[in-house]
Amino acid sequence: MSMNFSEFKKLIGADPWSQDPEVLRARNSAPEFEQAASDAEAFERKLQSALHVQAPTDLLKDIKKITQQPTQRRNWMPLALAASLVIAVGAVSMVWKQSQQWDSVEAYLADHYSHDGAAVLGHTSDDISEQEIAEMTGRIMASLNASAGKQLTGRIKFIKFCPTPEGRGAHMVVSTDQGPMTIIFMPGTQVTDGEMVEFDQMHAYMVDLEHGSAAIIGRQSQAVRSLEALVRNSLKTDMVGA
Protein backbone atom coordinates (compact mmCIF):
# COMPACT_ATOMS: atom_id res chain seq x y z
CA MET A 1 0.00 0.00 0.00
CA SER A 2 1.46 3.40 -0.95
CA MET A 3 2.04 6.20 1.49
CA ASN A 4 -0.60 8.92 1.70
CA PHE A 5 0.28 12.60 1.46
CA SER A 6 -0.28 13.34 5.15
CA GLU A 7 2.02 10.52 6.22
CA PHE A 8 4.63 11.66 3.73
CA LYS A 9 4.57 15.23 5.03
CA LYS A 10 5.04 14.01 8.59
CA LEU A 11 8.00 11.89 7.61
CA ILE A 12 9.81 14.60 5.69
CA GLY A 13 8.86 17.09 8.42
CA ALA A 14 10.77 14.87 10.85
CA ASP A 15 13.65 14.19 8.48
CA PRO A 16 13.77 16.30 5.30
CA TRP A 17 16.85 14.46 4.03
CA SER A 18 15.38 11.01 4.59
CA GLN A 19 16.81 8.34 2.33
CA ASP A 20 14.19 5.80 3.34
CA PRO A 21 13.28 3.93 0.12
CA GLU A 22 9.59 4.23 0.90
CA VAL A 23 9.87 7.98 1.32
CA LEU A 24 11.90 8.31 -1.86
CA ARG A 25 9.36 6.22 -3.76
CA ALA A 26 6.51 8.35 -2.46
CA ARG A 27 8.38 11.51 -3.40
CA ASN A 28 8.48 10.43 -7.03
CA SER A 29 4.89 9.25 -7.07
CA ALA A 30 3.16 12.59 -7.71
CA PRO A 31 4.01 16.29 -8.27
CA GLU A 32 2.48 17.38 -4.97
CA PHE A 33 4.78 14.96 -3.12
CA GLU A 34 7.78 16.27 -5.03
CA GLN A 35 6.77 19.87 -4.28
CA ALA A 36 6.35 19.15 -0.56
CA ALA A 37 9.79 17.53 -0.44
CA SER A 38 11.39 20.48 -2.23
CA ASP A 39 9.70 22.91 0.17
CA ALA A 40 10.94 20.88 3.14
CA GLU A 41 14.49 20.96 1.80
CA ALA A 42 14.31 24.70 1.21
CA PHE A 43 13.11 25.24 4.77
CA GLU A 44 15.93 23.05 6.03
CA ARG A 45 18.53 25.18 4.30
CA LYS A 46 17.08 28.25 6.02
CA LEU A 47 17.14 26.43 9.34
CA GLN A 48 20.79 25.50 8.89
CA SER A 49 21.64 29.09 8.05
CA ALA A 50 19.75 30.38 11.09
CA LEU A 51 21.55 27.97 13.41
CA HIS A 52 24.97 28.90 12.11
CA VAL A 53 26.84 30.40 15.04
CA GLN A 54 30.47 31.35 14.78
CA ALA A 55 32.54 29.82 17.55
CA PRO A 56 34.99 32.16 19.30
CA THR A 57 38.30 32.22 17.45
CA ASP A 58 40.27 31.24 20.54
CA LEU A 59 38.01 28.34 21.53
CA LEU A 60 40.05 25.54 19.98
CA LYS A 61 43.32 27.01 21.22
CA ASP A 62 41.96 27.26 24.76
CA ILE A 63 40.65 23.70 24.64
CA LYS A 64 44.00 22.35 23.51
CA LYS A 65 45.64 23.98 26.52
CA ILE A 66 43.73 21.51 28.67
CA THR A 67 46.22 18.83 27.71
CA GLN A 68 48.88 20.73 29.61
CA GLN A 69 47.03 20.14 32.86
CA PRO A 70 47.53 17.15 35.13
CA THR A 71 44.91 14.44 34.79
CA GLN A 72 45.24 12.08 37.71
CA ARG A 73 45.97 14.31 40.64
CA ARG A 74 42.60 15.92 41.10
CA ASN A 75 39.46 14.46 42.51
CA TRP A 76 36.88 17.21 42.50
CA MET A 77 33.83 16.37 44.52
CA PRO A 78 30.76 18.57 44.44
CA LEU A 79 29.05 19.20 47.75
CA ALA A 80 26.04 21.39 48.36
CA LEU A 81 26.57 24.60 50.25
CA ALA A 82 24.52 25.29 53.31
CA ALA A 83 20.90 25.90 52.42
CA SER A 84 20.83 29.38 53.87
CA LEU A 85 23.71 30.45 51.69
CA VAL A 86 22.09 28.84 48.67
CA ILE A 87 18.94 30.86 49.23
CA ALA A 88 20.89 34.07 49.71
CA VAL A 89 22.78 33.64 46.50
CA GLY A 90 19.80 32.35 44.59
CA ALA A 91 21.85 29.61 43.12
CA VAL A 92 23.55 26.45 44.23
CA SER A 93 27.31 26.89 44.31
CA MET A 94 29.77 24.11 44.30
CA VAL A 95 32.23 23.29 47.02
CA TRP A 96 34.95 21.04 45.92
CA LYS A 97 38.01 19.57 47.45
CA GLN A 98 40.89 17.48 46.43
CA SER A 99 42.32 14.32 47.79
CA GLN A 100 45.93 15.42 47.60
CA GLN A 101 47.73 18.59 48.49
CA TRP A 102 48.91 20.97 45.82
CA ASP A 103 52.67 21.21 45.49
CA SER A 104 52.61 24.97 45.88
CA VAL A 105 50.29 27.94 46.16
CA GLU A 106 51.06 28.66 42.50
CA ALA A 107 49.88 25.19 41.51
CA TYR A 108 46.78 25.63 43.64
CA LEU A 109 45.90 28.95 42.00
CA ALA A 110 46.38 27.63 38.47
CA ASP A 111 44.36 24.53 39.32
CA HIS A 112 41.62 26.45 41.08
CA TYR A 113 41.28 29.09 38.40
CA SER A 114 41.22 26.58 35.57
CA HIS A 115 38.48 24.71 37.43
CA ASP A 116 35.95 27.50 37.70
CA GLY A 117 37.63 30.90 37.62
CA ALA A 118 36.27 31.99 34.26
CA ALA A 119 32.86 30.48 34.93
CA VAL A 120 32.54 32.27 38.25
CA LEU A 121 33.52 35.55 36.62
CA GLY A 122 30.62 35.03 34.22
CA HIS A 123 28.23 34.34 37.07
CA THR A 124 28.40 37.84 38.47
CA SER A 125 24.91 39.12 38.25
CA ASP A 126 22.97 42.33 38.57
CA ASP A 127 19.90 40.41 39.66
CA ILE A 128 21.27 39.87 43.17
CA SER A 129 20.98 43.00 45.26
CA GLU A 130 23.99 44.60 46.90
CA GLN A 131 22.39 43.94 50.26
CA GLU A 132 22.05 40.23 49.52
CA ILE A 133 25.69 40.04 48.46
CA ALA A 134 26.74 41.98 51.55
CA GLU A 135 24.81 39.56 53.77
CA MET A 136 26.26 36.61 51.94
CA THR A 137 29.76 38.06 52.30
CA GLY A 138 29.21 38.64 55.99
CA ARG A 139 28.11 35.06 56.60
CA ILE A 140 30.91 33.47 54.59
CA MET A 141 33.58 35.64 56.11
CA ALA A 142 32.19 35.14 59.61
CA SER A 143 32.34 31.39 59.19
CA LEU A 144 35.99 31.83 58.23
CA ASN A 145 36.46 33.96 61.37
CA ALA A 146 37.18 36.93 59.17
CA SER A 147 35.61 40.07 57.80
CA ALA A 148 35.77 41.86 54.48
CA GLY A 149 35.22 45.49 55.44
CA LYS A 150 32.68 47.82 53.90
CA GLN A 151 34.85 49.09 51.08
CA LEU A 152 35.63 45.65 49.74
CA THR A 153 32.15 44.31 50.41
CA GLY A 154 30.71 47.11 48.29
CA ARG A 155 32.70 45.91 45.32
CA ILE A 156 31.95 42.19 45.63
CA LYS A 157 29.72 40.88 42.85
CA PHE A 158 29.93 37.22 43.71
CA ILE A 159 31.28 35.20 46.62
CA LYS A 160 31.43 31.54 47.56
CA PHE A 161 33.42 29.15 49.67
CA CYS A 162 36.35 27.47 48.03
CA PRO A 163 39.10 25.06 49.03
CA THR A 164 42.56 26.47 49.66
CA PRO A 165 45.88 24.75 50.36
CA GLU A 166 45.09 25.01 54.07
CA GLY A 167 41.39 24.61 54.71
CA ARG A 168 38.48 26.60 53.46
CA GLY A 169 38.61 30.07 51.96
CA ALA A 170 36.53 32.47 49.93
CA HIS A 171 36.40 33.04 46.19
CA MET A 172 35.22 36.53 45.31
CA VAL A 173 34.65 38.46 42.13
CA VAL A 174 35.01 42.21 42.56
CA SER A 175 34.25 45.02 40.17
CA THR A 176 37.00 47.39 39.17
CA ASP A 177 37.32 50.08 36.55
CA GLN A 178 39.35 47.54 34.53
CA GLY A 179 36.61 44.95 34.63
CA PRO A 180 35.92 42.17 37.12
CA MET A 181 38.83 40.59 38.99
CA THR A 182 39.03 37.61 41.29
CA ILE A 183 40.22 37.54 44.88
CA ILE A 184 40.92 34.26 46.61
CA PHE A 185 41.08 34.65 50.37
CA MET A 186 43.13 31.91 52.03
CA PRO A 187 42.81 32.39 55.81
CA GLY A 188 45.14 29.53 56.69
CA THR A 189 47.80 29.90 54.03
CA GLN A 190 50.90 32.06 54.09
CA VAL A 191 52.39 33.30 50.83
CA THR A 192 55.40 35.32 49.73
CA ASP A 193 54.18 38.87 49.94
CA GLY A 194 54.23 40.77 46.65
CA GLU A 195 55.00 37.74 44.53
CA MET A 196 53.47 37.70 41.07
CA VAL A 197 52.29 34.33 39.71
CA GLU A 198 51.41 33.70 36.07
CA PHE A 199 49.24 30.96 34.61
CA ASP A 200 47.00 30.46 31.57
CA GLN A 201 47.16 34.07 30.37
CA MET A 202 46.24 35.22 33.87
CA HIS A 203 48.38 36.64 36.63
CA ALA A 204 47.96 36.80 40.36
CA TYR A 205 49.41 39.17 42.91
CA MET A 206 50.02 37.53 46.27
CA VAL A 207 49.23 39.50 49.41
CA ASP A 208 50.41 38.11 52.72
CA LEU A 209 48.08 39.33 55.45
CA GLU A 210 48.56 39.44 59.17
CA HIS A 211 46.76 36.14 59.32
CA GLY A 212 46.34 34.24 56.08
CA SER A 213 46.71 35.62 52.59
CA ALA A 214 44.94 36.61 49.42
CA ALA A 215 45.59 36.28 45.71
CA ILE A 216 44.32 39.00 43.38
CA ILE A 217 43.79 37.41 39.99
CA GLY A 218 43.18 39.13 36.69
CA ARG A 219 43.94 38.98 33.01
CA GLN A 220 47.46 40.00 32.14
CA SER A 221 46.12 43.28 30.82
CA GLN A 222 44.65 44.08 34.22
CA ALA A 223 46.68 45.81 36.93
CA VAL A 224 46.00 43.38 39.76
CA ARG A 225 48.16 45.33 42.19
CA SER A 226 45.64 48.15 42.07
CA LEU A 227 43.55 46.15 44.54
CA GLU A 228 46.41 45.53 46.97
CA ALA A 229 45.61 48.36 49.37
CA LEU A 230 41.94 47.50 49.38
CA VAL A 231 42.68 43.88 50.16
CA ARG A 232 45.22 44.68 52.88
CA ASN A 233 42.92 47.17 54.57
CA SER A 234 39.75 45.12 54.25
CA LEU A 235 40.49 41.45 54.81
CA LYS A 236 40.84 40.92 58.52
CA THR A 237 40.95 37.72 60.52
CA ASP A 238 39.45 37.46 63.97
CA MET A 239 42.09 35.52 65.86
CA VAL A 240 39.86 35.03 68.88
CA GLY A 241 37.65 32.72 66.93
CA ALA A 242 40.31 31.41 64.58
Added chain:
Amino acid sequence: MTSDADRTRRFNELAEAYSTDLYRYAMWICRNDALAKDLVQETFLRAWRALDSLKDVGAAKSWLITILRREYARTFERKVPKFTDVEKVVVVDDAELEPDERVERDLLRQGIMKLDAKYRDPLLLQVVFGHSCAEISEQLGISKSAVMTQLFRAREKLKVQMQRDGVTGNVHELF
Protein backbone atom coordinates in the same frame (compact mmCIF):
# COMPACT_ATOMS: atom_id res chain seq x y z
CA MET B 1 54.91 7.57 20.26
CA THR B 2 54.49 7.80 24.04
CA SER B 3 51.12 7.14 25.58
CA ASP B 4 50.93 10.74 26.77
CA ALA B 5 51.59 12.02 23.28
CA ASP B 6 49.04 9.60 21.90
CA ARG B 7 46.49 10.72 24.44
CA THR B 8 47.11 14.35 23.58
CA ARG B 9 46.81 13.59 19.86
CA ARG B 10 43.49 11.79 20.39
CA PHE B 11 42.19 14.67 22.47
CA ASN B 12 43.25 17.29 19.94
CA GLU B 13 41.56 15.35 17.17
CA LEU B 14 38.32 15.34 19.14
CA ALA B 15 38.64 19.06 19.82
CA GLU B 16 39.25 19.83 16.17
CA ALA B 17 36.38 17.65 15.03
CA TYR B 18 33.69 18.64 17.50
CA SER B 19 34.45 21.89 19.36
CA THR B 20 32.68 24.13 16.85
CA ASP B 21 29.53 22.03 16.68
CA LEU B 22 29.49 21.65 20.46
CA TYR B 23 29.77 25.42 20.85
CA ARG B 24 26.96 25.93 18.35
CA TYR B 25 24.82 23.42 20.22
CA ALA B 26 25.70 24.93 23.61
CA MET B 27 24.90 28.40 22.33
CA TRP B 28 21.42 27.40 21.26
CA ILE B 29 20.58 25.41 24.38
CA CYS B 30 21.84 27.96 26.90
CA ARG B 31 21.47 31.08 24.73
CA ASN B 32 24.41 32.78 26.39
CA ASP B 33 27.71 33.03 24.52
CA ALA B 34 29.97 33.24 27.57
CA LEU B 35 28.28 30.29 29.21
CA ALA B 36 28.37 28.35 25.95
CA LYS B 37 32.13 28.77 25.79
CA ASP B 38 32.51 27.76 29.43
CA LEU B 39 30.32 24.73 28.85
CA VAL B 40 32.38 23.57 25.91
CA GLN B 41 35.64 24.09 27.78
CA GLU B 42 34.31 22.25 30.82
CA THR B 43 33.09 19.47 28.53
CA PHE B 44 36.54 19.02 27.05
CA LEU B 45 38.17 19.29 30.47
CA ARG B 46 36.03 16.39 31.66
CA ALA B 47 36.65 14.56 28.40
CA TRP B 48 40.39 14.96 28.87
CA ARG B 49 40.22 13.49 32.36
CA ALA B 50 38.05 10.58 31.21
CA LEU B 51 39.57 10.07 27.78
CA ASP B 52 40.81 6.59 28.60
CA SER B 53 37.22 5.47 29.13
CA LEU B 54 36.37 6.29 25.51
CA LYS B 55 37.04 2.98 23.80
CA ASP B 56 35.09 3.53 20.58
CA VAL B 57 36.10 6.67 18.72
CA GLY B 58 32.89 6.36 16.70
CA ALA B 59 30.95 7.08 19.87
CA ALA B 60 32.97 10.22 20.65
CA LYS B 61 30.40 12.69 19.36
CA SER B 62 27.56 11.28 21.46
CA TRP B 63 29.90 10.94 24.44
CA LEU B 64 30.86 14.62 24.25
CA ILE B 65 27.24 15.71 23.81
CA THR B 66 26.28 13.69 26.88
CA ILE B 67 29.03 15.34 28.92
CA LEU B 68 27.96 18.78 27.74
CA ARG B 69 24.29 18.14 28.48
CA ARG B 70 25.12 16.95 32.01
CA GLU B 71 27.36 19.92 32.61
CA TYR B 72 24.64 22.25 31.34
CA ALA B 73 22.11 20.66 33.69
CA ARG B 74 24.50 21.18 36.58
CA THR B 75 25.13 24.78 35.58
CA PHE B 76 21.44 25.45 35.16
CA GLU B 77 20.79 24.07 38.63
CA ARG B 78 23.25 26.57 40.02
CA LYS B 79 22.00 29.59 38.17
CA VAL B 80 19.67 30.44 35.32
CA PRO B 81 21.84 32.20 32.76
CA LYS B 82 20.87 35.45 31.20
CA PHE B 83 20.10 35.18 27.53
CA THR B 84 22.45 36.80 25.09
CA ASP B 85 21.45 38.90 22.14
CA VAL B 86 22.08 36.18 19.61
CA GLU B 87 22.74 38.75 16.90
CA LYS B 88 25.97 39.64 18.67
CA VAL B 89 27.39 36.17 18.37
CA VAL B 90 25.95 34.87 15.14
CA VAL B 91 28.09 35.43 12.10
CA VAL B 92 26.76 34.54 8.71
CA ASP B 93 27.47 35.63 5.19
CA ASP B 94 24.99 38.48 5.26
CA ALA B 95 26.24 39.85 1.99
CA GLU B 96 24.90 36.78 0.23
CA LEU B 97 21.43 37.20 1.64
CA GLU B 98 18.70 39.38 0.20
CA PRO B 99 16.93 41.65 2.72
CA ASP B 100 13.86 39.40 2.69
CA GLU B 101 16.01 36.38 3.38
CA ARG B 102 17.67 38.14 6.27
CA VAL B 103 14.28 38.96 7.79
CA GLU B 104 13.23 35.36 7.33
CA ARG B 105 16.39 34.08 8.95
CA ASP B 106 15.93 36.42 11.90
CA LEU B 107 12.34 35.30 12.35
CA LEU B 108 13.52 31.74 12.29
CA ARG B 109 16.10 32.45 14.99
CA GLN B 110 13.46 34.10 17.09
CA GLY B 111 11.34 31.01 16.68
CA ILE B 112 14.18 28.68 17.65
CA MET B 113 14.81 30.70 20.80
CA LYS B 114 11.15 30.38 21.74
CA LEU B 115 10.86 26.65 21.12
CA ASP B 116 10.32 24.47 24.17
CA ALA B 117 13.36 22.40 25.04
CA LYS B 118 11.55 19.18 24.14
CA TYR B 119 11.27 20.42 20.55
CA ARG B 120 14.52 22.37 20.38
CA ASP B 121 16.77 19.61 21.71
CA PRO B 122 16.07 16.97 19.06
CA LEU B 123 16.07 19.61 16.34
CA LEU B 124 19.52 20.84 17.35
CA LEU B 125 20.89 17.32 17.53
CA GLN B 126 19.60 16.64 14.04
CA VAL B 127 20.56 19.90 12.34
CA VAL B 128 23.77 20.82 14.17
CA PHE B 129 25.22 17.32 14.60
CA GLY B 130 23.51 15.49 11.77
CA HIS B 131 22.15 12.87 14.18
CA SER B 132 19.69 10.36 12.82
CA CYS B 133 16.35 9.88 14.57
CA ALA B 134 17.69 6.65 16.09
CA GLU B 135 20.77 8.45 17.45
CA ILE B 136 18.60 11.24 18.90
CA SER B 137 16.39 8.61 20.47
CA GLU B 138 19.39 7.07 22.17
CA GLN B 139 20.85 10.42 23.21
CA LEU B 140 17.64 11.74 24.74
CA GLY B 141 16.36 8.42 26.05
CA ILE B 142 13.01 8.66 24.28
CA SER B 143 11.44 6.46 21.62
CA LYS B 144 12.23 6.96 17.97
CA SER B 145 8.59 7.67 17.18
CA ALA B 146 8.54 10.36 19.89
CA VAL B 147 11.66 11.88 18.34
CA MET B 148 10.03 11.96 14.92
CA THR B 149 6.88 13.55 16.30
CA GLN B 150 8.89 16.21 18.14
CA LEU B 151 11.00 16.97 15.09
CA PHE B 152 7.92 17.32 12.91
CA ARG B 153 6.19 19.53 15.47
CA ALA B 154 9.31 21.63 15.99
CA ARG B 155 9.42 22.49 12.30
CA GLU B 156 5.68 23.11 12.16
CA LYS B 157 5.92 25.47 15.13
CA LEU B 158 8.75 27.37 13.48
CA LYS B 159 6.80 27.72 10.25
CA VAL B 160 3.70 28.94 12.09
CA GLN B 161 5.80 31.35 14.13
CA MET B 162 7.45 32.73 11.01
CA GLN B 163 4.16 33.17 9.23
CA ARG B 164 2.58 34.88 12.22
CA ASP B 165 5.46 37.26 12.85
CA GLY B 166 5.98 37.81 9.16
CA VAL B 167 2.37 38.82 8.69
CA THR B 168 2.40 41.19 11.66
CA GLY B 169 5.78 42.63 10.69
CA ASN B 170 7.10 41.85 14.13
CA VAL B 171 10.71 41.80 13.04
CA HIS B 172 11.96 44.44 15.44
CA GLU B 173 11.02 42.42 18.48
CA LEU B 174 13.80 39.98 17.74
CA PHE B 175 15.72 38.94 20.82
